[in-house]
Amino acid sequence: MSPVKACPHPGCSGTVTPTGYCLASGERVDPESGRHSAVVPAPGPDDAPAPDPAEPPPSYSSDDQEGSSQHWIVGPGPAAAPPPRPAAVTLPPEHPDPTVLPEITLLDRADSGSGDAAHPVPAGALPLPSGTLLAGQYRLVRPLGYGGMGEVCLAHDTKVDGRAVAIKMLHADLAADSYSLLKGERKELVELNHDGFIRVFNYGHHDGVGDFLVLQYVDGLNLEEVRARARERPEEFGHERFLEFALAYGVRILAGLAYLHAPERGKVYGDLKPPNVMHDGSTTKLVDVGSVRRAGAPGLTTSAYRAPSVGTHGESLPQDDLFSLGETLRTLCGLGATRHDLAELAALGPLDDPAAGHRGLGLVSLARALRRATRTRRADRFATAKEMEEQLRGVFRELRSLRTGVETFEPSPLFLQSAYALDGGLGAAPEVSRWAAPDAPDAAPRCPAPGPPEVARRLPVPRPDPDDDHHGELSRLSDDDPEALLQHTGDWRDSPEVHLLRCRLRLRVEPHDGPGALSAAETALALAEDAIGPARAPHDWRLDWHRGLLALARSRVAEARGHFDRVYAAIPGEYAPKLALGHCAEHLHRPHEALTFYEAVRLRNPSLGSAAFGAARARLALGGPDALAHAIAALNAVPQHSRHRTAARTAAVRILAGHARDAAGLGTAVRALAGLFSAHGLTDEQARVRMKAEVWGVAQRLIAPAEGTPRMTGAELRAVAERADPLLEFPADERALRKDLSRFYRGLALQAARDAPPRDTETPLAELLLDRAYAVRPFALRHHRDTPWPGKKIKNWIRNNTPTQPGG
Structure with a gap:
């Protein structure tokens, strides 16, 4: 073979390996045109990201066909597109587990033993003749693929029941680097012990090929092939369910990256891209581990998936792996031509458009998660693989619930669930003062949203930072009495979490202490920002969360929306910022946007009464023939085990009664009232009297209005009473009423x-x-x-x- 030479592609500073690959781009060089051309067909503008022209070319690149596991040969000349590989895809049953994937089984595996006729080996395709026994143990069978650094071949281990293994070797022309590269790779592989990576079984040396590694053999579809197959046969992946599977790939890969990035190992993968992730049966593997190295060390990368922050020689940190994963998932999902398109997909603008549909929020959350992963600066990305995994899990739950309408609950890792329903008073029996005003028989009941200051005091609370000095004490605190808590924590040593707690407590005592409490809350927040420090504060979503609370407390709703929007961008898998944005949208008179946020939260976790009440209010505000039915359905969906079930059923009765315009509407309200008393927890006798007065009053206005024609006859009233629960003792005639x-x-x-x-x-x-x-x-x-x-x-x-x- 000819020696390594300069790449002829215009403007490229890389070199070309004997196998025809450019070390700068990771692509094969067309010997006729002298330009880069991918081994697989060049993706169209909607399929894959284009390299950022501002990024410097790396000194090392890898595109090993170990990653794609193709058993077809790349000959000289322009690269040919491989034919689709026959495979069976079995769609799994619906499941809330964010790691569940389809079962993918190749129908023509390279190790299937179907004979040479099925997989003919062209002359010269192997470095040694087929059947050669490497190191006296591994019998060569056929090539699996070529890459920039050498061959990967299928072999059988004659000493372990003839099991199939993958032999990875470097070309003799790269002998100067062979020993150091392969020795380093071997060391890294031996130390890896995680199901997300292929295993190294052995290593050896053979005359004519030099050093080689013996790797676990996997043969399936890589993510580039999965993407192409899903576009061609979307039904195999459940159509839009494919986005959830893409997140499942991400969650699985992040488990491996978290293992790799752990402080005791301190490594990076370095070359994460779709061809390097294999889906074999029900397993997924990162298959090309030749790029694994210590964090900050030079190594292999591929330009299209390389973070802008990677050094010119491939020096990478863990956040750069997260960037590459974000680009891999973006390409897999087909979200834009480049990562810069994610900004438009993540915008909130279209959410108040009824044509957008509520299910569009899941796509916005997905775009926001990938956008954060692929930001230019490392500090703007997810800090750790665990943090990114938590958010991908949350986006998965949101997508699944919006698609199926089924709860996909998992406790939030970042927020405590609020004890408050934020019902605007609708979830309790009417106050006695309600009967001081004259009746307005034809007016629909007013369902006001809770005021911004009340929302500020009752939104979910962030969980204490596990690294805070007071994490243990803060985790055990009860928040029943904010003034007592302020006294209790007055002599605590200052920390960011202590300052944030005092900020929230000051907001809660504000109705009694007046504007001075808000000033004290602002001071506490400023102290928290100082304690966090100038390097971390711009990227700490907790500060924006509390800024949003302060803005709500001052009724500056538009300002609060901006703060909560930044929180949503930072933690797109969480429900709390969407709940806050829903309340902001209500007060800014954007009912469809409010409904979009509330439905995303409510469907994911119906136990959250705040989302159910918000969705009901938004439905009624939007109006339409089905508005009442949808509002009641949202309230009735709050399950029996929720602490907000009684409030939700109470609100349903009040709304039904207020909208009753005939005997049928009255009958529905009466039956709902009976259920509230007998099954849904309203046991307070005074509240029961007020609820009865509300419903009986509607009946009286229907049968004997102050003016106009009665809307209900005595016979219809009697029919309502006959269908009512006898325990309710609903009157059957006007005199009894x-x-x-x-x-x-x-x-x-x-x-x-x-x-x-x-x-x-x-x-x-x-x-x-x-x-x-x-x-x-x-x-x-x-x-x-x-x-x-x-x-x-x-x-x-x-x-x-x-x-x-x-x-x-």
Whole structure:
């Protein structure tokens, strides 16, 4: 073979190996045109990333066909596209595990033993004749592929039951580097002990080929072949389910990278790309480990997947592996022509467009995860493989839930679940004061969103940083009494988490302490930023989270949205920033955007009452013929085991009652009320009276409106009562209905009297409720003079027991 020579490709500073590969680009050089051409067909503009022209070319590159495991031969001249490899793809059942993949079985494996007729070996394709026994143990069978550094051949181990192995060797023309490169690779391989990498069984030397490695043999489809197959036969991968499988590849690869990057090993993979990831059966392997080296050491890379931060000789750090994985997954998913297209795909702009659909948020989250992985500066990327894995798992759960409508729950690694439902008061029985205002029979019930300051106090709380000095104490704290907690932590040694805790506590005491509490919260946040330090603070999402809380506390919703959007960009797999963005969208009058965020959170974890209430409010705000049904469905989907189930069912009853315009609507509300009392946890007797007064009042307005034509007949009222739960004792005629309502209003008057503030110039609420009781009671010819109407007794009791102002 001819010696190594300069690459003739215009502008390329690399050299060409005897096998015709450019060490700078990792591509084969066309001997006729002198230009780079990939071994596999050149991808189109929508398929693969283009190298960044601003990136310097590396000194080393690898494109070993060990990575693609093709058993076809690259001859001289332009590279030919390999034919599709026959394989069977078995789609797995639906499963919430983010590592589940299809089963891929090659139908014509190189080690299938189907004979030379199936896999003819051209003359000169092997460095030694087929059948040669290497080192007295490994019998050569056929080539598996060529690459920039040499051959990979199939062999049988004659001393271990003839098992198939892969023999990797370097060309004799590279003998000057052969010993050092192969020895280094052997050392790295021997130390690897993870299922995500191929294993090294042995190593040896044979005259005519020099040093060689004996590797575990795997034969399947690499990710480039998987991508091509999924585009050609999308049904084999469940159509849009393929995006979830792409994340499963990412989660599996990250497990291997985390093992490699661990401080006790301190290595990088260096050359992560689709051809180097093999899917064989139900396993995935990183197959070309020749690029493994110590972090920061020079080594092999491939230009199209190399991070801009990699040194000119391939010096890589762990974040550079994460970049290469991000590019690999972006190419696999077909998201844009280059990584720079991810910015547009990750934008929030289209989310308020009803044509975009709620399921589009999963794609936005995926684009944001890959965009963070492929940022230009290392500091802007994920810090560790574990951090990236957590976010890919979260995006997987979101995609799956949006696609199937089925819960895909896993506890958040970064946030504690909030105890609050953020229901805007709709999840509790109406306050007694609700009956002080005149009825508006034709108006739909108002379902207000909670105010921004309330949202700021009740959004989920970030979990304490495990590396913080006070992690143990912070993890055990109860947040029931913010003022007591401020006192309790007053003498703690300062740390970022302690300052962030004080910031949140100041927000919670603000309703009592006034604007001074907000100023104190801002001071605590500034101290947290100083404690984190100028190098880390710009990349710490916790600071933006608390800035968003402070902006909400001051009702600066647009400003808060900007902070929460940056948090979403940093941790796109988490539900908490989407919940915060949903509330911001509500207050900015973007109901479809709000619904998009709420649905993504609600479907993933229906137990989160805040998302269910938000989705119900957004549905009603958007309107439409199915708005009420969708709103009620969202509330009823909150499961029985959720702490918010009673609030959600209470809200459903109130919404159904408020929207009832005929007997059918009333009947639905009555049945929901019975379920609330008997199965969904509303046991407080006073709350039950208020809920009955709400529903009975709707019935009274339908059968005897203040003006206009009745919308319900006596027969229809009787039919509603017959279908109701007998325990509810719903009245079957108008007279019984009025008697019940009068009794309820007298009960509410007593509640109002007990809770009444000191008397002022306005008519007390209790007396207004008694007036209602008088007005609604059935007509009677007379009352027994010795037994006056109970309302008179109650009214006298109210007058005698309501507290008065001094001097009143």
